[in-house]
Amino acid sequence: MIKVNDEIELTIEKLTYKGLSLARHYEDEKGFVVFVKGGAPEDRAKVKITKVNKTYATGEVVEIIKPSKYRVKPFCPLFNACGGCCFQYVDYDFLLEQKNNMLKEAFLQLDYEVEFREPKKSPKDKQYRHKVQYRVSETKNSKRLLVGYYREKTHDIVNIKYCPIQPPLADEMAQFLRDNWHLGAYVEKTGKGLLKSFVVRFSSDIKSALVTLVLNIPYEDFPKYKDEIIDYSKKMREKFPQISSFALNFNPKKNNCILSNEYEYLDEKNYILENLISSDGTKKTYKISHDSFFQVNPYCAASIFDEVKENIIENSTLLDAYGGVGAIGVWASDKAGKIYLVEENSQAVDDAKCNFKINDCKNYEVFLGDAKVKFAQFLKEKKKFGSIVIDPPRKGSDKEALDAISKLSDLIIYVSCNPQTLVRDLKYLDTLGFRAVSTRAFDMFPYSYHIESVTVIKHV
Numbered sequence: 001m002i003k004v005n006d007e008i009e010l011t012i013e014k015l016t017y018k019g020l021s022l023a024r025h026y027e028d029e030k031g032f033v034v035f036v037k038g039g040a041p042e043d044r045a046k047v048k049i050t051k052v053n054k055t056y057a058t059g060e061v062v063e064i065i066k067p068s069k070y071r072v073k074p075f076c077p078l079f080n081a082c083g084g085c086c087f088q089y090v091d092y093d094f095l096l097e098q099k100n101n102m103l104k105e106a107f108l109q110l111d112y113e114v115e116f117r118e119p120k121k122s123p124k125d126k127q128y129r130h131k132v133q134y135r136v137s138e139t140k141n142s143k144r145l146l147v148g149y150y151r152e153k154t155h156d157i158v159n160i161k162y163c164p165i166q167p168p169l170a171d172e173m174a175q176f177l178r179d180n181w182h183l184g185a186y187v188e189k190t191g192k193g194l195l196k197s198f199v200v201r202f203s204s205d206i207k208s209a210l211v212t213l214v215l216n217i218p219y220e221d222f223p224k225y226k227d228e229i230i231d232y233s234k235k236m237r238e239k240f241p242q243i244s245s246f247a248l249n250f251n252p253k254k255n256n257c258i259l260s261n262e263y264e265y266l267d268e269k270n271y272i273l274e275n276l277i278s279s280d281g282t283k284k285t286y287k288i289s290h291d292s293f294f295q296v297n298p299y300c301a302a303s304i305f306d307e308v309k310e311n312i313i314e315n316s317t318l319l320d321a322y323g324g325v326g327a328i329g330v331w332a333s334d335k336a337g338k339i340y341l342v343e344e345n346s347q348a349v350d351d352a353k354c355n356f357k358i359n360d361c362k363n364y365e366v367f368l369g370d371a372k373v374k375f376a377q378f379l380k381e382k383k384k385f386g387s388i389v390i391d392p393p394r395k396g397s398d399k400e401a402l403d404a405i406s407k408l409s410d411l412i413i414y415v416s417c418n419p420q421t422l423v424r425d426l427k428y429l430d431t432l433g434f435r436a437v438s439t440r441a442f443d444m445f446p447y448s449y450h451i452e453s454v455t456v457i458k459h460v
């Protein structure tokens with residue numbers, strides 16, 4: 001039996017969800033599963049065992065004996081420190097194949113067949129990330145500002161000066177912050193220091209940006225710092241005319257959440273306008289505010305929205321559930337009859353109302369509230385929808401919401417960012433008489449293990 005700290009030779013079989021690879025240590029015919037950090041399929045590698053459980057072990061590559069033909073040189077100089085794009089050492093096309101296999105494996109939990117459509121690449125595999133959420137801290141003695149992501153499995157900040165998956169303007173803004181912010185930064189150990197995070201969202205043409213500084217103070221303390229922060233914001237805008245709106249967020253809580261619900265806007269206009277073009281050339285414009293969700297990779301988002309639109313029923317009512325700023329509802333509005341949108345974030349709801357208007361959609365209703373509560377209301381009112389699109393957060397939907405959905409329509413299109421919760425929900429939908437017919441993977445986050453998918457589910 002293998003033990004912690006053993007170094008054993010293994011051949012890597014495949015990549016797995018959560019960023020590890022899988023190999024087997026053959027003490028019997030079946031082989032004992034070892035999840036290996038840093039392995040690529042077909043590598044022969046020496047692996048140091050870091051943990052042994054009853055059914056599997058974990059380990060990390062310490063030496064590559066025979067490299068896989070799928071290995072490539074990571075393009076980011078911080079690859080080993082940052083851990084943000086865990087599979088950067090794997091050839092992009094092969095990685096997409098592997099991610100599609102991860103989705104296929106998750107679907108094996110269903111006891112019926114589903115058509116797998118050809119996975120779609122991200123139209124851009126560099127500079128695709130249009131929302132950046134950097135943590136900020138400072139060094140102990142020199143008080144030098146550190147701006148970047150956490151090093152994997154730690155709360156140490158990797159001071160990122162160049163990140164190839166984000167627009168270069170994000171690097172320039174972070175550098176400006178390092179050079180010009182003199183009001184101190186948050187130190188987790190002491191819980192003290194003012195600036196906690198730097199958040200920026202760019203429109204896809206990079207001509208406008210929403211900047212948010214997250215402060216480690218309650219809103220009531222803002223007047224103490226107001227003048228200096230406003231001075232800083234003016235300087236930053238002079239340097240970056242792309243900033244359309246500058247906001248402050250107050251988050252003195254010691255938790256992992258970057259943002260709280262408390263904002264102060266330094267501008268009257270607190271949004272950007274995003275233009276996305278569909279595959280048939282139709283342009284849609286979206287108002288996006290600081291606190292509203294919008295897809296991180298706008299290039300890939302457009303192809304996901306196209307897929308949803310292709311699958312909804314023409315000229316019938318569409319329920320856009322977990323609808324955000326109406327990204328999907330607006331996209332589908334020239335095919336659907338009437339759109340109903342449900343969303344729990346009030347800022348996103350305001351944006352959605354505006355987005356239906358600015359895109360000349362006249363037949364819509366927007367509801368603020370929890371999905372399952374609104375669905376129950378629709379049931380009471382005996383509403384029926386031609387199609388329902390659900391695009392829940394990573395944790396998926398829930399039984400109450402799915403119970404209601406199953407009575408509101410015979411066609412569900414499920415946009416998912418987590419194959420595990422998707423399959424959990426599909427299993428539950430199966431008990432309600434609904435089965436997935438087809439699915440397609442979309443690579444929203446190239447070089448990470450994340451995989452988005454659009455699944456068409458029908459009443460059987």
Ligand SMILES: C[S@@+](CC[C@H](N)C(=O)[O-])C[C@H]1O[C@@H](n2cnc3c(N)ncnc32)[C@H](O)[C@@H]1O
Pocket residue numbers: 293294295322323324325326327328342343344345348369370371372391392393394
């Ligand atoms: C993954 S986003 C999708 C948004 C939108 N479909 C899009 O593509 O931009 C999920 C959205 O669901 C909303 N949400 C999360 N839980 C919810 C709930 N229980 N009820 C209603 N909306 C919810 C979030 O605020 C967020 O806007």
